[in-house]
Structure formats: structure tokens, C-alpha cells
Amino acid sequence: MSLPNIPKQRAIIDRRKLSAAISDIVADKGAMEGRQAIVEQLRTALESGRTELERRLLEKPGAGHESANGHAFLHDQLIRIVHDHVIDDVYPVGNRSMGERLALVAVGGYGRGEMSPHSDIDIAFVTPDKPTSWCEQVIEAILYYLWDLSLTVGHSSRSLNEVTRMAREDVTIRTALLEGRFLWGDQDVYDAASNRFWAEVVPGTEGRFIAEKLAERDARHRRMGDSRYVVEPNVKDGKGGLRDLQTLYWIGKYKYRVRSARELVDKGLFTQKEYRSFRRAEGFLLAVRAHLHTIANRGEDRLTFDLQREVARRMNYADRPGKSAVERFMQFYFLQAKHVGHLTGVFLSHIEEETQSRSRISEFLSSLKPSRMIDGYPVEGGKIAAPSDDWFAQDPVRLIEVFTLAEREGLEVHPSTIRIARRDAGLIDAKVRKDARANALFVELLSGRKDPETVLRWLNEAGVFGRFVPDFGKVNAQMQFDMYHHYTVDEHTIRAIGLLSEIERGELAEDHPLATEMVPLIKNRRVLYLSVLLHDIAKGRGGDHSVLGADVAKRVCPRLGLDEQETDLVAWLVRYHLLMSATAFKRDLSDPKTIIDFVSEVQNLERLRLLTVLTIVDIRAVGPGIWNSWKRQLITDLYENSVERLRLGHKAHGRDRKVSAKKETVTQMLGSQGHLVEDLDDRFDDAYWIAEPEDVIAINLPHYQAARAADHSLSIHAQYYEALGATLVTVIGDDHPGLFFRIAGAINLAGGNIIDARIHTNRVGKAVDNFLVLDPLGKPFREEQQLQRLKQSIEDALANKIDMVPRLAKRPLKRSRAENFRVAPVVLFDNDASNRFTVIEVNATDRPALLNRLTRAMFEKSLIINSAHITQYGERAVDTFYVTDLLGGKIVAQDRLDKVEQALLDAIAAGEPEPEDAQAA
Template sequence: MIAQRIPGQRAIIDRRALAGTIAEHVEADGAAKARPAIVTALRDALEKGREELTRRLEEKPSAGHEITAGYAFLIDQLVRTIHDHVVADVYPSANRSSGERLTIVAVGGYGRAEMAPHSDVDIAFLTPTRNTPWCEQVIEAMLYYLWDLALKVGHSSRSIDDMVRMARGDLSIRTALLEGRYVWGDEALYDEASQRFADDVVKGTERQFVAEKLEERNARHKRMGDSRYVVEPNVKDGKGGLRDLQTLYWIGKYIHKVRTAAELVDVGLFTTNEYRSFRRAEGFMLAVRCHLHTITGRAEDRLTFDLQRQVASRMNFADRPGKSAVERFMQFYFLQAKRVGSLTGVFLAHIDEQFAKSRTRKGLLASFRPKPRMLKGYRVFGGSIAAPGDDWFRQDPVRLIEIFQLAEANGLEVHPETMRQAARDAGYIKHEVRDDPRANALFLELLTGRNDPETVLRWMNEAEVFGRFVPDFGRVNAQMQFDMYHHYTVDEHTIRAIGLLSRIEKGLLDDDHPRATHLIHEVASRRCAYVAALLHDIAKGRGGDHSILGAEVAEELCPRFGLDDSETALVAWLVRQHLLMSRIAFKRDLTDPKTIEDFVTEVQSLERLRHLAILTAIDIRAVGPGTWNSWKGQLLGELYDAAEERLRLGHMKHGREQRVAAKKAAVSELLGDKKGFLRLYGDRFDDAYWIAEPEDIIAINIVHYTAAHEVKDNLSIHCEVDRARGATLVTVIAADHPGLFYRIAGGIHLAGANIIDARIHTTRTGWAVDNFIVQDIHGRPFSEPDQLQRIKRSIGDALANRIELVPQLAKRPLPHSRAKAFDVRPIVTFDNQASGRFTVIEVNARDRAALLNRLARALFECSLVVQSAHITHYGERAADTFYVTDLTGGKVTAPGKLKAIEEALLEAASDERQAELEGA
């Protein structure tokens, strides 16, 4: 009985007192007239019980088992009270027949006595035969009382025969009944139903049940992201969550008929320590789920960013140097999820072995048992590698590294019992093992393995061997990054990056990463690429610049791994500068020679450039699904090509005049039979335009400009899907006037598009030719005809003042609905060294509706001319970079002017300004 686990039961609900109150109402007014008063008494008891359990959760915020059992106890007592009242007062029957019997069974989470505050109440009403009128009346009356209490009731009403028949054909019904728990009513009937379920449903279907539950689990994982390290996990259904623990219990109960999770130890599926881990993980996750329900007032199981802070606070996690309370809470959560994964692997392997032993073999080979082969002292059997004895790792802890290296090199799985031993003995990895040259050589072989280093490193991490051997990696184990950009914990991100590098080297990602696929075979040291992938985020969460701190870690670890001095220097540089290439490519004007010159000055060698290009690609892609796209690939490719040319030749291939002439020749080729347009109008565009724009976009602009000029169109808007860039080109040709840029940007935002790049030009005859690269909110091109038409119409309305931009833009939904969960303080920086001609202004702020429009308007009001804009998003953060001049075409250098610009941009980007606009 669950009541035995719950202290202070009467403080939750006093069933005797409640029954007495109901009896008084019935005696005074009769059952029918007393019903409203009875409902009120039941509701009061429910609310007081909930208040008491909420108070207990605040006092003991990690007491998941006690609180969830308390909610089940509360519902039990209400159900019993309602049953007794209905049977005694509403439908009394002095001489019931054998068919007029009823038992009430709690099923599902209610049956497990694991109820969060807003969990469904799943009840099965069982009768001996098809419902008699009396049974139907009692069930209906009970349900009406439960509905009046606003409980979400999932119910079924079946005879025992119906129960058996339906359970045989439906996995979900079978699983729910598997957790059936007697609540009230005819106990003998419950015992009969339990026996029939065991004999007629379970018996002989054990293998089928396990196969179906695992298939169901895999489908659920795929639906939820297929990683236990997604940064907004579903506590109930996500990988490593409560449902995975419940699946273990269901399988154990189905096969071994255990009644509690503790009995999984008795049947040999868990060790005592593993069971304690099971209970710890389960208790913590149940507590988290209770907090989620309490905070939201509903059945919320997803640990979203906006809730993570609140749950962390309620569970008494505090800030520590370099790591916030929410990051510490989530790290603890992911450590529990990781443990669930380890337990699942061991558990299922035991089940598989038990099934294998029970299989009967027939025919001539019935007595044949293949012998395991030996591999360096290990047993290899059935595709698995296993330690030959229980003290194998204790005798020589270097073997804890060796077994994983052998598994990767030979395409083997590590036997689950050996995984269990490795996890148990991981503590034997101490300084002497970490400094052992053989151990480090084995680790480097594993890291750079040719088969599947990602999977084996993940096993190594699950067994806690990885973090013991590389303690710096252990520090980022299960560590989340509290932002909307990173989808995975740091360790999972790192292991995925290594896996991506391995797949690129095999040529499996050539379509998405042709450059990296080519470069990985040109680098002088492939192991530098793998070690850099391992160490690039190794110092996150230490309270400083993780790139600089990580380079220091690399300088210590690389010699230990066996890298020579030049390799160590290269890896340390790559870790220190692993964000350099993406920062330049996404935030700077790649047509500005100064951008390339500064980048090359830092890179210095082709070997560094090749490695940096590879590391940048895998780092971005390993962030999460959809983070890498062809537009980012295009920008990184442009930067690589320009830097490679500069490094290879020692100088820029052409001066300004030669570059313009070469560009015009290339455009002429692209125009084909329309090259006459270039002779007519090409001279109207100055050299800055020819240097800034790619040949293909210039060709489109020339044709568009010609058409607009010939029809004397004062406003011409052209939209063209650019598949190569993964975006849509929007070109606006109009008579130039102040404020044109921010109005066009506003119109594009109103159409639902995101601007990711913009170049603003004015011809020698005073016409603006502005090119915008846009995508939808999912990072894909705007491609449907109605979408393109909407952009044209919206820009036209904005430029003609047919709409009020500011209030309309303020009404648009945020790009990320949960962005307000993050504290992003806007920052404005100025750089007068990054460009020879322009002042570069970078604004980092919380992403919000039409941020670019507001910043562009602020720049216009500060009398600045925007020449180009480069827009980057990192989840909830936006980084908008502007190349500007003053009205005379010069850089902005006066301190007072810079201060005024900064204040205007900070106001435009502030939360207060957003609130004012929304209020308007």
C-alpha cells in the first residue's frame, strides 16, 4: 500500500472526517439534495490536500517519490470516499447478485503511485460480466463526482473477459494494466482479474512485449530529438527521462513478475548500487516534474528555458563561480539522464542474454556452441568484446582505455556486463594512468579511429571512463549552455563534432561540406584536427574566455596525448581562435580588402587555414539541427578562398582597377546576349559597387536596372530565390533618399522575412540599388509566389507611407517566443580599424521583432549612411553589424558623436523600448 510510504497522511486528507461530513449532509438533506454540499466538501478536501503537498514540496524540493505518492494517496482517499457514498447512499442495494460486483483499479502513473499535481487520474472499473444496471449507475455517479472536482479522468469500464481480450490486442492497454493497483471495491474480483491478466495475457508473450516496448521507446526518442542531451528536455517522454525508467520497470515486471522496482535486484537485473542510481534519478525527475506542474498550473513536462530558472531556484541550486544556478541544475539533470542511459543499456543486455539462454535449439547443431575468440586477452563473441574476468580492470587500469580502443578498431560493441565493470572500476584511473604513454597512445588511436569514434567515445563517456581519463572533459560532462543557440550539452556537442569530422573524412557529408571533405585529406596532421575537435570547448563554464582558457588546457594535454611541439602549437592556436572564422565570415564585409588582410594576419599559414575551416564547419553543424545552412557555407567559402589566395601568393591577386575590370568581364560572360546592358548602364555603378557585389548578383542587378530605367519606374522590386545561398535575393531600385534603408528593412520584416545580409548602393545618377539576402524564420529561402508577392507589397507600402511601420512591427511575434527567459544586455562596439573606408558598428542584443529596422532608423536619425549590414543570429541573441560613414563619406571618430550613436542604438535595442512600442 502506498500509504505506508507517506508521513502525516491525515494532514493531506482525513478520509474518516470527510466521510463523516458527507454522512451528515446526507442525513440532513438526503443524498440527492445534499449533492452540491458533498461536492463542495470533496473539493475542499482536494484543495487542502494539494496545498499541503505543495507546502511539503517547498520544504523538501527533491522529495519526488514522497510527493508523487502523496498525490496518488490523496486521489485514492477521494475515490474511496466517493465509492462508499455512492454505494451506501445513492444506489444502495441490500442483496446484490454475483454480477453486481465492482473493483476499482488505478492504472498508468496513478497505478504506480507517481502522480504530479496535474497528472491524469487513470482508472479501470472492472466487473465480473458485462455491466449490470447497478454497476453502470455506480460508475456513472462516481465519474460525475470526479468530473465535478475538475479532475482529468481517463477511465475504462470493462468485464474481465473484455479486459483480457483488449489487452491482448493493444500494447498501451496491456502496459496500463501491468501497473494496475487495487484501490477499492471487491478485492476478490481484483485478485481474479490479476490472475487472468497473468495467465491469459502475459504468459507466453514476454518476447513480443519487450520487442514492442523497445520499438515504442525508439519511436518516442526519435520524436523527442533522439538525444538525452537536448537543452530543453521532456522530463517524462524525453530520452533518459521518466518514461525510460518506467520502461525498465515494465519489462522487468512483465518478464519476472516483480511488484516493485527494488525486486529488479533480486532477479539479477540490477546490482544494489544500480538500483540506488535508479531511485535517485527517478526521485529527482519526479520532483522536477512536480515543480513544473506547480509553477505552470497544468500538466507541463517540458523543461523549457523559461521554466529552468524557476525550477532551479525552487530546488535550491545556487550560483557558483563560472556557473549559474540554472546551469548547475541542468548539469545535474543531464547527469541523471546519462545514468538512466547507462542503466538502460545494462538492463536490456541482461534481458537479451536471458532470452538467449532460454532459446531451445533444434536439429543437428542443437548441441553446438561457438567458442569465443580471444583478442589481446579479451573475449570476443557475437560482435561484442568482454573482459575475461571481474578483476581485469583492477589488475591494470590502462585496460579501461584499451577495451574501448579495441572496440572502435574492430567494429565491436562493448559487452554490457563489461560496461558495468568499467563504470564500477573507472575510479582506478588516477594520475599514473593519465600519464601512462601507452594509455594516451590508445586514447589517441580511439579518438582518431577510422570506424566510428563518435559511438565508442559516447560509450566511454557513459561508463564515466572518458571524464576520469581526461578530467577537463569530465568538467564539461552534462554541462548545458543556457541559451537558445546550443541544442546539446557541451560533452554531447563535442562528441558529435568528432563524429562529424569522421564522417567528413569518409566522404559521407560531401554534399553539405565539399570544402572540408577535400581539406581533411590535405592537412599535414589529421590527428590535430581530431584533438582540436575534442578540446575546442573544453574550458566552458570556467568563468573566463573559454577559447583562451581552452588553449591553455590544450598546451597541457597535447604533449600528454603524444603530439609533438608543432602539433601542440597548432591545436592550441585552433582552440584559441576556433570562433575567428565564423565571426569574420558572418559579421564582416568580405569584399573589404582590410577584412581579408586582418584575417590573414592572424591565420598566417595555409595549414592553419585548412584546419580552421574544418573545425569551424563541424563546430557550427554540431550545435544542432538546422544550424548549418548553405548561406553560412557560402560566406565561409568566400572567406577561405580570399584568404587562401592571399596566403598562397603573398599578396592580393589584383589591385582595385584590375579587380573591377575582372568583375566586369565575368559579369559580361554571365549576361550572354544581354551584355549590351552592361555597356549602356555599367558605368553608372562606382568601383565600390563592383568590388562589393558577387558577379551573379551584379548580373541580376544590371538586367533589373535596365528594365526599371526603360519603363521609368520610380520603384522597382525584384525577388529571386538563390538556391546556392539557401536564401532569397530582394533587390530594390528607387530614387535615393534619407531613411530608405530602414523603411525597406521594415517592409521586409512585416512580410515575415529575416534579413541576413544587406548591401546599399547609390548610382552616379542618384538611384539606390539595395540588395537584401533574406530567409524565413526556419533559415530557408522565401520561395512561394505568394511569399514573394507579400515582400514586394510590404516594401511598397512601407516606402509609400501607406502603413505605420513602428506600431505594425511592434505587433509582430518574437522570432523566439521564449527569448525573454534570457538576460541579454545590449552592447554596442565601434571599430575604426576593421575597414579602410568605413566605421564598423556591431550591436549585440536580444533578438526581437524588427530589431534591424529599429537599429537602422537610429543610425539614420544619427545622420549616418549605412553601406552594408550583416546579420547573425545565435538563438535568442542577434549580432547586427553595420558599415557606416557620416554624411561627408568619412569615418566617425569624434568621441562625442560615438557616444551619442551608442546611446541611440542601446535605446533602440532595449527591452524598455520594445515594451513602449508594444504598448503603443
């Protein structure tokens, strides 16, 4: 294998000139004394070559293959020059023995000639037998030169026998050698290694190699999120990325001995059109990766938000009405990833068919087995297929039918049939969309009982989904340019449907016990599945997607066969699909008014169940790590409180009864210390007993008693709170103004984020404040050292031992990606959400110490905070506070509200970056 012809090679690197310069240095100073000068010559040539290649890439920003081959060429020339210098000037030998021979082999991506600006350089040093001391010295000297150039070198040094033996044993080594390219040195040694590889390693191992590479691919996909449509994709290792294309090439080369991807056409694995699609996708992905490396000035393969905008600019994407340059670029990226997926399916299908056709035993067994047909569709090897090339043209409804049958019967759709479906998707027109049978088949598929997620994804990738439901087509490959959503809208929706199906099948009972228990009680399955399909259908249209989506539901549901009552229910669920999460995460669930308001909208138990399940799958499908124990508990608490209210109405358990029941439970939980409930009864009022869970009270009371007995003015406790997957921090001490903002700042300085806070002042003026805390990655602190750091930070802050304001200002962002977004700050007041408190909701860009700034501003405006509920949606912080004035009343005067609002906006602005550093979100 050799590199393609590189145009104007000397503009990249002039090997003859550089070699002459090194020879002059050696002649003047000698090889050892002149070493540093030689390194400088090499470094200058490397930087100059990179600069030239970057210039060419900017001139032709989509020329991925040219850029990749150019960087491989640049490094080839440098390594050849270094090799020749080392054997001629550093370790010269007059007559080398047969053992003093050395071949340099470029392996892996470097061997393939596909190098990005900061790719690793993988070299195999191959010797005829065990390396002689001269070989070892030469290899070491070459490596030191490369390391001095700050190159990342993956290297191995092996004899011919070792190369053969290790390749047999290790699929990674086998893959690297598969793409081995003679770089320099002894050609005969390289030829021997190559011949032995193909004669002694490959024969008979083709099937195992294919299986291992596909297993490796599947594991990599799982690591990367197992989706082509993650909004920050990995260009190299992500699903639909370069590594997937390389896997096809590896399999083709190993099994069919092809030397280039073009030869896959000759072997019948690709059509000419599919090969062009292969090259186009590969060239685009290589170009994107080259831009990424250049912008980041390192080996960066993840297309993060901050880099997406810059890559789009460098690749000459421009804004269009309704779609920004970065959104257009990313949509094209996902289109290429989709092509890669299609090519993978076609390629592997051909290999599988050929393997089966070559097996005489398989043919004999097949002849004995009667051909299976399902509704006119033949089934071959567990795959349902179209019986003829014009099958869908005869009746376009079959484009839905084939996928529905696949889901119903638990079959795959044959890749060749998906190929035909992609070609014929345009046959779906208004007439097909109105066809009652087509709509019934679609709803059956959507609410299938086996695996609707997988089959809907096939339907989507075949282009049929978006044609049959045009509103869904509008959100196809649509990214959500924020840090909260991990997937494109269509992928998020399909994942949510899959989660619902898994819950219904009882496969997620441990993660989602509430939903698992609830789904069998829901009377109308298809309403639930359609609400999941349509909940985000109106994203990207401007305006409230919930309101717009309800209008879409009212239009689409009758076409899909739903009656008026079902349509209204789906529309209501779409309209209010965010109501439950907003209430659970941003409101005080111990406040009776919260439950009353929520239930007044929900109205009945069936709607509550539907909304609860929809909420759970929606949150869970946002991305990894979004759903956690804390959110599960809040949703469960809201559901249970609402069920009680719906079933008993105004006869719901009264306040006194609830307090008594809690006291009995806590007494039992405390065991031998149960007497503390009665002993401290004069300290804690009913508001405390209503607000706190029994297990937290059972933690608080012994701590309070111990502090009281020891006459401690301040008592701080931190422990892992397993039930909610968070750390519980309790501060007990003399109450004084500004306690909250000081504690909030101290927790932030210790690396923690408050997600919930309940502030209590008991009857004798003691503060008993409970905070739930997570680290910046959403994990609890549980190590003793971490817990001690939290406690010490709070103690120092309350004792004024630290100057908090400058210390907080130096705290870095939890995630630097937040700098790429700007959330317009909004302060909302609600005097109807609670009978006792004014509720203040603050939306702002999540910044270091935001909570400290907000609570300090409220302290300075003489507000008393009773509870705080902290929620992050990626870069967006939504902090809700239940407050009163100093006399315990609501804040109602407009001028007072205006002053509080301005103070909070000023507090937000004090922590914001400069406008040019962030993008409006």
C-alpha cells in the same frame, strides 16, 4: 498493486467528511439540483489537497516518491467519492444484473502511483460484457464530474474480451494494463481482467514486448535529441529521464512478474547498490517533475532555463565559489541521468545474457565456435570484456586499452566491464597519464576510423575520460547557461568528434560537401582530432576560453605524443577556432580587406583546411537547427576567396576582371533577357557587381527594368531563395534617408528577421536593396500568403500608413526564453577592417525590432549604411554594419564615435526589459 502508506492522509483529503457533505447536498437539493454545489465541494477538496502536497514538497523538496504517491492518493479518493455518489444517488439500481457491473482501473503512471501535480489521469472502465446502458450512464457521469474539475482524463471503456483482444494487438494498451491497479468498483471484474491479461496476453510475447519497448525508447530518444546532456532536458521523456527508468520496470514486470522495482534485486537484475541508485535517481526526477508542474501550474516536463533557476531555489541549492546554484543543480541532474544510463546498460545486459543462456541451441552453437580473443580480451556476442575482476588493477593502462580495442575492432564494451571500469577509474593517476602507451592508445581512440564518438561517450560515462584528461573532467556535465548551446560542454565536444569522423567516412557528403572534399587533403589527422577535443576545454574558467584553451593545448599535446610543430598547430587552431565563423557571419566578404586580414592570420592552405573543418563541426555540434544553408554558403565563400588569395597572392583576380566575369555569367543566366546587363550598365557601378552574387543580380535586373518601364517609384519583390535557404526581399525605389530602418521595422512587423542586408544606390539615385529574411524559427518564408504579407508591410511602412514605433513595441519576443537572459550591450568600432567603411559591431540581447532601433539611431546620427550582417547566438544578437558619413568617408573623430555609441546604447536600452526581469549573461 497498492499505493504505499501515505502519512497523515486526512490532511490531504478527508474522504468521510467530503462524502458526508455530498450526502447533505443530495438530501437537501437532490442529486441533479445539487450537482454544482457537489462540484464545488470536490473542487475545494482537490485544491486543498494539492496545497497540502505542495507544502509537504517544500518542506522535503527532494521527496519525489512521497509527492507522487500523495497525488495519486488524492485523486484515488476523489474518484471513489464520485463513483459512489453516481451509483448511489444519480443512477441507483436496486438489484443490479450480472452485466451491470463496473471496475475502475488506474492504468499507466497513475496505476503505478506516480503522479505529478498536473499529470493526466488514465482510467480504464472495464465491464464483464458489452456495457449496458446503466454502465454507459455511470461512466459518462463520472467523466463529467472529473472534467468539471478541470482534470485531464485519458479513459477507455471496454469489456473483458475487448481488453484481452486489444492488449494482444497494441503494445501501448498492453503497457498501460501492465501497471493496472484496482481503483474502485467491482473487484471481481478487475481480478478477471488481470487474470486474463497474465494468462492470455503475456505468455509467449515477452521477447516481442522487450523489443518493442526498446524500439519505442530509441525513437523517443531520437525525438528528444538523443542525448542525456541537452541543456534544457525533458525530465519525463528525455534520455536518462523517468521514462527510461519506467521502461526497465515495464520489462522487469512483464518478463519476471515483479510487483515493485525492489524485486529486480531478487531476480539478480540489479545489485542492492544499483537498486539504491535506481530509487535515488527516480526520487530525484519525480521531485524535479513535481516542482516543475507546481511552478508552471500545468503539466510541464521540460526543464527550461526560466524553470531551472526556480527549481534549484525550491530544492535548496545555493551558490558556491565559481558555480551558481542553478549550475550545481543541473550538474546533479546530469549525474542522475548518467546513473540511469548505466543502470539501463547493466539491466539489459543481464536480460540478454539470461536469454542467451536459456537457449539450448545458442549454447550448442557457442560450443562449436572457438572463443575469440583480442590482445588477451575475450569477445562474447560482439562485446569485448575484461577477463577478470582485477584486470584493470593489474595494469590501469588497460582502462584506456579496452576502449581503444573496442573502437578499432567495431565492438561494444561489455556492460559488466564498464561496471568494473567505473569502479576502478580512480586507479588512473599521474603515472598512468604520463605513460607513453596509454597516451598513444588514447590518441588512437580519439582519431579512430570506425566510431570514436560512441566509444568516447562510453569512456566518459565510465569516468575514465575525465581521469585521463583532467582538463576534460573539468567540463564534464558543465552546462552553458544560454539559449545557443544545446548540450553540456563534454557532450558538445564528443558530438563534434563524431561529426568529424562521419565526414571523414564520407557519410555527410550531402550536408557538408566542402568538408568532405577537404578532409582527405589534410596532412595531419591527429592534429585535427585533437583540436576538436580541445577547442572548448577551457570553458568555465573565466577569461577568453580560446586563449586559455591554447595554453592547455601546449601543455597537453606533448604528453599525448605530439611534436613541437604539431603542438603549435593544435594551439593555434584552439586559439582561433572562432575566427572563421566570426569573419564569415559578421564581416562583408565582398570587401577585399576582409579576405586580406583573414588570410594574413591563416597564412597557409593546410591551416585554412584544418580551421574550416573545425569550424564546421563546432557549429554543427552546437545543436539541431544551428547549421543551415546560409551559414554553409558563407563559410564556403570565405574558404574559396581565401584559397584564391593564398594561391595567387597579389595576383588574385583584379576588380575589373571579377566584374567582367560576373557580367558574362549573369548574361548567360538571363537567357533572352541577357541584354539587360548591357542596357543597365550605366546604372550599376562596380561596387554592386562585386557585392552581389550572380543569381541575385539575375533576379534584380529584370525587376529593375520592369519598374523602370512602368515608371514605378516603388517596387517590392519577395521570393524563396533556395540556394541559401532564406527568403530574398528586394526593394527598388527612390533613395531617401531612413529607408533601411523603415524596411527593417516593416519586415519585423510581418514576422521576419533580417539575417543579411546589402544597400545600394545606383548612379541615378535609385535604391536597390536586398535583404535575406527568415522567420523566428530560422525557416524561410515560401508560401505566397507569407510573401505577400512581407511585401504589403514594407509598402505600408514606406507610405507612412502605419505608426511603426508603437506597433513594434507590441511585438512579442521571438522566444520568450530570452527574457531569462541579459547580454551586456557592447558597441565596437573598427576602422581597420575595411578600406572604405567604418565597421560597427553591436552586441545586445536579442529583442523585438532591435535592428529597426539600431538603424534608426544611425540614420539620426547621419550615417549611411552600406551593408548589414545579422547573427543570433541564442539570446545574443550580434549586428555588424558597414557605414560612412554623408560624404562617403569613415567615422574617425573620437567625439563623433562617442555620440554614435551613446545613440546605439540608448536604442538598445529602449527595448530592454526591466533589470529584475532578466539574468545577467
